[in-house]
Amino acid sequence: MTTENKRMRTPLKKARYLGSAKEGADHFWKQRVTAVANLVLTGFLVWLVVSLIGADYATVKATIGRPLVALPLILLAVSAAIHMRLGMQVIIEDYVHGEGKKIVYLMLNTFFAILVGASIVFAVLKLSFGA
Amino acid sequence: MAEAKSTRGARIERPLSPHLQIYSPLINMTMSILHRITGAALYFGSLLLAWWLVAAASGPGYFAFVNDIMGSLLGRLVLLGFTWALINHALGGIRHFIWDTGRGFDLKTIDLLSWGTALLGIATTLAIWAFTGQLGILVAKATALFH
Numbered sequence: 001m002t003t004e005n006k007r008m009r010t011p012l013k014k015a016r017y018l019g020s021a022k023e024g025a026d027h028f029w030k031q032r033v034t035a036v037a038n039l040v041l042t043g044f045l046v047w048l049v050v051s052l053i054g055a056d057y058a059t060v061k062a063t064i065g066r067p068l069v070a071l072p073l074i075l076l077a078v079s080a081a082i083h084m085r086l087g088m089q090v091i092i093e094d095y096v097h098g099e100g101k102k103i104v105y106l107m108l109n110t111f112f113a114i115l116v117g118a119s120i121v122f123a124v125l126k127l128s129f130g131a
Numbered sequence: 132m133a134e135a136k137s138t139r140g141a142r143i144e145r146p147l148s149p150h151l152q153i154y155s156p157l158i159n160m161t162m163s164i165l166h167r168i169t170g171a172a173l174y175f176g177s178l179l180l181a182w183w184l185v186a187a188a189s190g191p192g193y194f195a196f197v198n199d200i201m202g203s204l205l206g207r208l209v210l211l212g213f214t215w216a217l218i219n220h221a222l223g224g225i226r227h228f229i230w231d232t233g234r235g236f237d238l239k240t241i242d243l244l245s246w247g248t249a250l251l252g253i254a255t256t257l258a259i260w261a262f263t264g265q266l267g268i269l270v271a272k273a274t275a276l277f278h
Contacts, residue, residue, distance in 0.1 A: 035224050
């Protein structure tokens with residue numbers, strides 16, 4: 001019998017690969033996946049904003065309401081909200097030291113990211129389906 | 132905090148690890164902190180995009196109001212900064228992708244990637260603003276202040 005078995009430890013933690021924080025490379029990986037999505041989608045955003053320079057209200061409304069414009073905008077809102085929440089989380093964890101204060105800031109961070117993301121999604125949907 | 136003391140009670144002089152103020156700034160340090168600063172700026176800058184879209188969804192009156200603010204000299208300066216932050220952060224992200232593969236960690240490549248991010252970020256920002264004619268409008272609005 002090996003010492004490993006005497007301690008009643010199984011290789012389960014190695015199989016799960018989650019480490020002591022119980023989330024493994026989850027944060028890192030989501031940051032990277034959304035970063036790739038953002039590269040493509042912000043490229044689209046820059047093109048969209050440039051093409052709408054000087055446009056009147058009716059053109060802006062009609063353009064953003066087009067499916068092939070609205071869809072990438074909604075995808076960007078979701079991807080960017082996740083990405084910026086993860087990024088700001090690291091900044092807060094680095095610079096805010098009080099445990100209570102940190103929890104409050106982390107919560108506000110989540111609220112802010114969802115607020116921005118949901119606002120963009122709602123606005124785009126209203127421009128697509130609204131009167 | 133416990134302090135290490137010699138047997139006679141005098142504090143032991145220990146070598147201290149040099150901190151930020153000790154190092155002379157290097158380009159990779161600068162671009163590293165700029166990546167975080169531009170990220171944080173974009174975090175709050177995302178409100179501008181949300182505001183603009185919500186304004187468009189609110190109707191022509193409010194949209195014109197927001198467009199006027201964003202089209203003012205101050206608004207345009209903020210948007211120029213927004214453009215640069217976005218592109219600098221995107222290029223910084225690509226730099227990190229290269230490093231994620233385990234490549235480019237020799238000093239020469241680190242410097243090259245860092246300078247590349249810095250210069251390409253500024254050049255691309257100015258190119259977009261010049262190409263769309265917005266740089267000229269911004270300069271005209273700024274110089275009009277002094278006439």
